[in-house]
Every structure is written in structure tokens, then in C-alpha cells.
Amino acid sequence: MNGRFPIAIHIMTLLCYAKEQLSSDYIAGSLNINPVQVRKALKELIDQGLVLSREGKNGGYQLARSADIITLAEIYRSLKPEALLGISKNTPNPDCPVGRQIKGHLDQLYEQIDLKLERQLSATTLKAFCQQFQ
Amino acid sequence: MNGRFPIAIHIMTLLCYAKEQLSSDYIAGSLNINPVQVRKALKELIDQGLVLSREGKNGGYQLARSADIITLAEIYRSLKPEALLGISKNTPNPDCPVGRQIKGHLDQLYEQIDLKLERQLSATTLKAFCQQFQ
DNA sequence: TATACTGTAATATTTTTTATTACAGTACAA
DNA sequence: TTGTACTGTAATAAAAAATATTACAGTATA
Numbered sequence: 001m002n003g004r005f006p007i008a009i010h011i012m013t014l015l016c017y018a019k020e021q022l023s024s025d026y027i028a029g030s031l032n033i034n035p036v037q038v039r040k041a042l043k044e045l046i047d048q049g050l051v052l053s054r055e056g057k058n059g060g061y062q063l064a065r066s067a068d069i070i071t072l073a074e075i076y077r078s079l080k081p082e083a084l085l086g087i088s089k090n091t092p093n094p095d096c097p098v099g100r101q102i103k104g105h106l107d108q109l110y111e112q113i114d115l116k117l118e119r120q121l122s123a124t125t126l127k128a129f130c131q132q133f134q
Numbered sequence: 135m136n137g138r139f140p141i142a143i144h145i146m147t148l149l150c151y152a153k154e155q156l157s158s159d160y161i162a163g164s165l166n167i168n169p170v171q172v173r174k175a176l177k178e179l180i181d182q183g184l185v186l187s188r189e190g191k192n193g194g195y196q197l198a199r200s201a202d203i204i205t206l207a208e209i210y211r212s213l214k215p216e217a218l219l220g221i222s223k224n225t226p227n228p229d230c231p232v233g234r235q236i237k238g239h240l241d242q243l244y245e246q247i248d249l250k251l252e253r254q255l256s257a258t259t260l261k262a263f264c265q266q267f268q
Numbered sequence: 269t270a271t272a273c274t275g276t277a278a279t280a281t282t283t284t285t286t287a288t289t290a291c292a293g294t295a296c297a298a
Numbered sequence: 299t300t301g302t303a304c305t306g307t308a309a310t311a312a313a314a315a316a317t318a319t320t321a322c323a324g325t326a327t328a
Contacts, residue, residue: 030227
């Protein structure tokens with residue numbers, strides 16, 4: 001995977017911690033990355049219904065609802081994750097019994113894994129995660 | 135993630151299915167990737183103690199033990215996976231309470247997730263996975 | 269001693285990720 | 299009504315990672 005999940009979690013934790021509207025520049029300062037990257041990440045969180053934005057002067061971002069009814073699973077989902085354990089680019093040989101069937105069985109396995117992960121992430125609210133911060 | 139897990143599973147399934155020694159060229163033909171890539175993946179599986187190789191003429195690869203005492207968790211471990219949900223390259227701002235602590239709390243979360251995943255993958259043997267193949 | 273393998277280094281290519289620039293659109297406030 | 303400070307997003311560049319390929323040394327067999 002790439003760094004999108006950690007970044008999303010960082011942003012959501014900040015918004016929860018600050019309890020006020022923050023600008024992408026401010027958030028970028030905490031992450032130490034480019035503000036455009038932050039706005040891209042925020043777009044996913046907005047699309048997922050987790051964050052609200054205000055345009056214009058004095059604009060910024062805030063949580064769309066109380067942190068105790070946001071779970072880490074929702075943050076994870078905002079990334080529209082593909083396959084947790086990876087996808088190979090190759091096109092297996094259809095003349096081989098294993099090559100022919102591997103994708104289907106792997107998909108099945110992945111579905112089970114994803115289900116469990118989502119269940120686990122659902123068990124932690126943003127509030128609970130954020131309260132760990134001093 | 136990348137395609138290493140699917141490739142490793144594919145290889146192990148082949149070795150289990152074939153019940154005989156296979157060459158990297160043959161395996162590459164089923165995966166439809168380069169034999170060198172296959173040998174690299176096999177090296178990880180050998181290091182993990184899951185596969186045996188024979189050099190020289192009539193050489194090749196076979197399972198190091200019975201498929202019913204190999205679990206998908208061991209195959210997963212052969213990849214020495216880093217963080218399932220990704221690592222961000224940024225160095226968060228140490229002057230920000232969130233930036234300062236995020237890594238630690240994320241690591242903790244990741245450890246829990248990894249534990250559960252390993253537990254889940256441990257529940258499936260290579261034999262069971264392979265028996266799904268017609 | 270020819271042959272058919274594995275092991276692995278070196279390199280090239282492709283793909284993905286991350287960073288950056290630029291600017292249009294929007295809302296506030298003087 | 300206009301300057302200012304934001305968001306939104308397209309376009310592009312740069313860096314990093316993944317994948318593919320070539321080449322060849324080493325090894326076991328017949």
C-alpha cells in the first residue's frame with residue numbers, strides 16, 4: 001500500500017483534536033507535506049461524508065459529525081481500497097488448472113480478509129483513537 | 135501492496151497441486167511472468183522454509199513439507215510484509231501534538247491489525263486452499 | 269563434458285506515488 | 299467593488315517502486 005491511509009488518519013485526528021475549522025495549509029504543516037496533497041486527501045474524506053469544507057476567505061475543513069460516530073473503517077473506506085494483499089498484473093495461463101482458477105479463489109480469500117479488517121476497524125471510533133493523544 | 139503475495143500463493147498452489155518437482159520455467163509458464171521473477175519469489179519461500187530446491191540438471195522446486203502443515207500465514211510471512219495499511223514517507227511536524235505522536239499510535243493500531251490477519255491466514259492450510267482447485 | 273537446471277547481479281523499463289505549479293472559483297470584509 | 303484568503307482541480311514534473319530482461323556463474327546429472 002501507499003501512504004494514503006496514514007495521511008487520512010492524521011488529518012482526521014487533527015480535525016478531531018483541534019475541534020475547530022482548519023485550513024489545508026495548517027494541516028499540511030502538521031503532516032509536513034504539500035497542501036495540494038492534503039486537499040486531495042480531504043476530497044476523499046468529503047466524498048465519504050466525513051468532512052465538511054467551506055470555500056472562500058476564512059474557509060477550511062471540519063468533521064462532518066461527532067468523532068464518536070466516525071469509525072476508522074469509514075476512513076479506510078474513503079480510500080476505496082483495492083486488494084489488501086495486492087494484485088498481480090500478470091495474466092495467468094488459462095491452460096493451467098491453477099492459472100485458470102487462481103483469480104477466483106484469491107478474490108474469495110480477499111473478500112473474507114476485507115470483511116474481517118472492516119469489522120476490526122469499525123470497532124475503533126475516531127474519538128477513541130484521538131483520545132490517546134495526550 | 136504489490137503482486138508478491140498473489141504470486142507466492144500461485145507458486146505454492148502449483149507445487150501443491152502438481153505433487154512433483156517443478157522448474158522455474160514451468161512455474162513461470164503458469165503465472166505468465168519471467169522465470170527470474172519466479173526464482174526470486176521462490177527464494178523468499180525457501181528462506182521461509184516452505185520450499186526446497188535442487189540445483190543442477192533435473193533440478194527444480196518442491197514443497198518442503200506436507201501441504202496440510204503449511205498455512206497461508208507462513209506464505210504471507212515469507213514476504214516480510216511491512217505495514218498492511220501503508221506507511222507515509224513524510225516526517226510529521228514534531229511541534230504538533232498530533233504530528234509528534236501519530237507514528238506511535240499508528241504502529242500500535244497496525245500491530246493489532248497484523249495480529250488478526252495472521253490469525254485469520256493461519257486458519258487456512260495450503261492443502262485446504264489447493265483442494266478448491268477442481 | 270554437454271546439458272539443464274538454480275542463483276543472482278546488473279540493468280532497463282514501466283508504473284505508481286508524490287510533489288509542485290498554476291490558476292479558476294468562492295466568500296468575506298473593508 | 300475590490301483585495302484577500304481560502305478551496306478545488308488540472309497539468310506537469312520528479313522520485314520511487316515494481317516489474318522485466320539479460321547475462322552468466324555455479325551445480326548436478328547422464
